[in-house]
Amino acid sequence: MEDKIIIYTDGSALRNGSSDSGCGWACKLIYRGYTKMKSGRNIGKTNNQMEMMAVLMAMRSITNPSIPVEVISDSKYVVDTMNGLYSINKNHELWDELMEERKRFRDIRFTWVKGHDKDQHNIDVDREAVRQSRLIQSQTVV
Numbered sequence: 001m002e003d004k005i006i007i008y009t010d011g012s013a014l015r016n017g018s019s020d021s022g023c024g025w026a027c028k029l030i031y032r033g034y035t036k037m038k039s040g041r042n043i044g045k046t047n048n049q050m051e052m053m054a055v056l057m058a059m060r061s062i063t064n065p066s067i068p069v070e071v072i073s074d075s076k077y078v079v080d081t082m083n084g085l086y087s088i089n090k091n092h093e094l095w096d097e098l099m100e101e102r103k104r105f106r107d108i109r110f111t112w113v114k115g116h117d118k119d120q121h122n123i124d125v126d127r128e129a130v131r132q133s134r135l136i137q138s139q140t141v142v
């Protein structure tokens with residue numbers, strides 16, 4: 001068994017960017033055969049912000065940053081920005097938090113995976129992020 005933490009992340013926004021949009025994020029951490037799903041929700045954010053939040057919350061969940069980490073996401077925006085391929089033009093506050101958190105890790109990689117395809121872990125975090133979006137959306141509808 002490889003001594004590496006694998007993290008799958010995803011974000012969701014039902015009405016991307018509208019003030020009443022139900023939004024959710026999810027991350028699945030896998031280490032030495034153990035799996036933990038974490039998730040949360042918000043209102044009025046964008047899909048990209050929720051993608052970023054999933055990565056941030058996953059990174060904050062890791063108590064031993066000396067263990068190698070691979071973050072797998074279907075967001076090219078997140079993966080390419082974390083890998084230095086995109087410049088930061090929006091969401092500066094979240095990016096600042098992500099980049100600061102990243103400094104804790106000795107070995108962290110960001111990998112893109114095609115979303116809504118055959119990767120069961122990606123499907124799992126997508127379903128959970130959407131579920132969180134729907135939960136908060138149903139609570140805000142009058």
